[in-house]
Amino acid sequence: MKYIFFLSIAIVISNCTNPNTKQANASKLFVSLNKMAKAHNYFALEEMYHQQKNKLQIPYSLYFEAILANAFNKPQESNKTITAFLNAYPEKDSLSKKMLQAELINHIYLSEYEKALKTNEVLQKDYVTKLDSLELADLKNTHKIWSALKNIAKQEVIKKTAVTLPLKKDMAGLSTILITSGGKSMDFVFDTGANFSVIQKSVARELGMKIIPSNFTVEAVTGLEVKSDLAVADQIKLGDILLKNVVFLAFNDTDLSFPSIGYEIKGIIGFPVIKDLDEIEINKNNNNIFIPKKAKHYGLHNLAFDEYMPIVKTKYGDKSLYFNFDTGAQKTALYAPFYNENKAAIEQNAKETIFKTGGAGGHIETKGFIVNNVTLEIGKASASLDSLQLFPNTIGTQKVAYGNLGQDYIQQFNTMIINFKDASLIFK
Numbered sequence: 001m002k003y004i005f006f007l008s009i010a011i012v013i014s015n016c017t018n019p020n021t022k023q024a025n026a027s028k029l030f031v032s033l034n035k036m037a038k039a040h041n042y043f044a045l046e047e048m049y050h051q052q053k054n055k056l057q058i059p060y061s062l063y064f065e066a067i068l069a070n071a072f073n074k075p076q077e078s079n080k081t082i083t084a085f086l087n088a089y090p091e092k093d094s095l096s097k098k099m100l101q102a103e104l105i106n107h108i109y110l111s112e113y114e115k116a117l118k119t120n121e122v123l124q125k126d127y128v129t130k131l132d133s134l135e136l137a138d139l140k141n142t143h144k145i146w147s148a149l150k151n152i153a154k155q156e157v158i159k160k161t162a163v164t165l166p167l168k169k170d171m172a173g174l175s176t177i178l179i180t181s182g183g184k185s186m187d188f189v190f191d192t193g194a195n196f197s198v199i200q201k202s203v204a205r206e207l208g209m210k211i212i213p214s215n216f217t218v219e220a221v222t223g224l225e226v227k228s229d230l231a232v233a234d235q236i237k238l239g240d241i242l243l244k245n246v247v248f249l250a251f252n253d254t255d256l257s258f259p260s261i262g263y264e265i266k267g268i269i270g271f272p273v274i275k276d277l278d279e280i281e282i283n284k285n286n287n288n289i290f291i292p293k294k295a296k297h298y299g300l301h302n303l304a305f306d307e308y309m310p311i312v313k314t315k316y317g318d319k320s321l322y323f324n325f326d327t328g329a330q331k332t333a334l335y336a337p338f339y340n341e342n343k344a345a346i347e348q349n350a351k352e353t354i355f356k357t358g359g360a361g362g363h364i365e366t367k368g369f370i371v372n373n374v375t376l377e378i379g380k381a382s383a384s385l386d387s388l389q390l391f392p393n394t395i396g397t398q399k400v401a402y403g404n405l406g407q408d409y410i411q412q413f414n415t416m417i418i419n420f421k422d423a424s425l426i427f428k
Contacts, residue, residue, distance in 0.1 A: 029055055033064055037098075040400050042071040042304040043313040043322060059089040066102055071304045072423040073275070075106035082106075097123065097130045105307050109275070111154035111245070117146035144216040148230050149247060156244040157276045163239040165289045167282065172263055173330050173407075177289065179269065180237040182208030186266055190289070192418070193326025193404070194270030195308035199248040200256050203266045204231035211250055218249060226255050238269075241291065246273060268328075271308050278421045282327075284414050298417075298424035300379055310418075312405060312425050315377040321402040323376075325425070329406030334371060334390040338402040346371060346390065355389055368392060376409065381427035383412040 029052055036045040049064050056064070062085040069078035082099045089096060100123050107116035120143050128136065168176050168187065176187040184207055188199075204211055212230040220226055231250040236243045248267065257264040274280065279295035282288075302313040303325070310325040321338070339346060350369035369390040375382060385408055410416055413427040 026055055026057070030060055037064070037067050040306045040311070041322060042068065042306075042311075043302070043320065046072075046301065059085055062088065063095055063099065066099060070102045070106055071306070072301060073109075073305055073420055075109040079103055079106045092126055092130070094130060097127045100127070108308075109272075111152075111247075111272075113146050113149035113152055117143070117150050120146055141216050144214050145230065148212045148214040149232075152232055152247065153245045155246055155272065155276060156242075157273075157278075158242040158244070159277075159291065159293050161240060162293045163241050163291045165239050165291070167287050167289050170263075172258075172261075174265075174328055175407075177238065177269065179267070181233050181235065182206070188267040188269050189265055189328060190269050190274070191326070191328030192271055192274055192310050193324065193328045194268045197246065197248045197268055197270040197273055198256070198265075199231055199250055199267040200253045200264070201229070201231070201250045202253050204233075204248065204250050207233065209233045209248070218251075226251060238291075241277070243273060243276075271310065274418075275305075275420045279417065279419045282410075282416045282418075284411060284416075295419055295421040298419050298422050298426060300422075300424035300426065302379055303418070303420075303423045303425040305423075306401075311401060312378060314402075314405070316374070316402075323403045323405040324401045326404050326406055327410065329404055331408050332374075332385055332388055332403060332406045334374070334388055334403040335401055336392055336394050337400060339369075339390055339392040350390065355391070366391060366393065376405075378409075378425060378427060381413060383409050383427075385409060 033045060033049055036042075036048065045064065046068055049068065053061050053064070062081050066078050066081040066085060069075070069081060082103045085099055086096060100119055104116055104119040104123070107113070107119060120139055123131065124136070124139050124143070131139070165177050167190070170176050170187065170189070174189045174191070177190045178185055179188050186203070186207075199209070201211060209231040212232065214229045216228055218226045218228045229250045231248040233246040233248070234244065236246050253264070256266075277291050279292055281290040281292070283290065304311050304313075304322075306324075311322050312325040314321050314323055319341075323332075346369055350371045352367065352369055354365055355368045356365050369392065371388045371390045372386040373384060374386075374388055375384045388403075410427075415426075415428040417424075417426040417428075419426070
């Protein structure tokens with residue numbers, strides 16, 4: 001890492017500063033910023049980085065610029081910055097590995113599947129000694145996806161006008177919208193918390209989609225694993241909005257069926273589609289989703305993206321926390337980081353119980369707590385929540401978020417605006 005703390009003589013003389021002191025301060029700053037990046041706390045990272053970025057050498061500024069552009073939905077900008085970083089920083093270490101991992105996500109955001117495949121292969125070939133067992137296993141698993149999609153064209157969203165779509169609740173209380181594909185229409189769940197769009201294989205066939213055998217593994221919210229193939233829709237319509245080349249995870253019908261309650265999910269419109277709509281406004285009073293032709297500018301930057309999961313900046317008491325943002329969840333849930341920071345109060349005041357958590361692939365049982373009177377602020381909005389399920393141990397992939405924000409928070413406001421283009425979430 002030969003670029004660390006390079007200082008020109010002119011700067012040292014003009015500032016009359018001991019270079020060793022500058023090096024030590026820069027080192028501490030880098031460690032602090034990188035700790036935030038590893039914890040996926042992009043909101044704190046953005047604030048601290050912009051306050052002190054002039055203290056970093058150019059390669060390290062590029063490193064954090066690329067991470068922030070990736071987190072705040074600027075994938076093209078992020079990839080340009082990653083290229084600049086890799087040109088300035090030839091070491092094949094944990095930093096360049098992180099940059100290639102971000103580049104991979106950017107390609108996926110942009111539906112650049114062949115480029116995603118190539119980046120995946122570079123990571124497996126050149127960074128195998130830098131990858132932990134879980135990272136390597138994930139790359140091998142997702143390699144099947146990008147290999148299967150390498151010849152699929154980019155997803156396109158064509159909006160010629162603003163569109164209003166009716167929003168309905170199904171028997172499980174999930175929000176659904178009407179989609180049309182292959183000349184047929186049916187209700188699909190509309191869920192920002194779904195990393196990918198999902199469909200039953202029989203429904204994909206019924207709607208005339210192309211099924212691509214891929215045999216990769218998907219981890220459900222419960223931590224259980226589900227085998228999946230892929231389905232590609234040439235066209236889908238959401239009202240007058242036309243979507244082309246839409247990719248779905250194609251599950252066996254049984255993995256999206258819940259016979260104990262007589263319920264099944266035909267399909268889910270997930271994050272990759274919703275994000276590309278740029279902005280949606282959900283109105284509780286009218287039970288509809290309004291999608292403007294062109295997204296507005298808000299500039300709150302309280303919405304970020306942890307790979308495929310939207311995360312939102314919240315305030316709890318005097319602390320800033322971040323939650324997964326999941327419009328498909330009925331109830332807000334609290335996770336291990338929240339428990340660890342509030343352990344004494346929770347164990348003294350909350351009721352311990354057993355939870356049964358269900359999702360694709362089945363259900364699990366786990367010990368937890370019922371927590372009341374949790375007030376969360378998002379922007380200028382504030383709402384109090386009761387009877388929240390708190391999971392004191394890590395479940396599935398939930399390792400660093402403080403919780404999962406659901407409909408019990410959202411429904412306390414008449415209007416919710418999700419602006420993906422400007423990384424802003426507004427409640428009114």
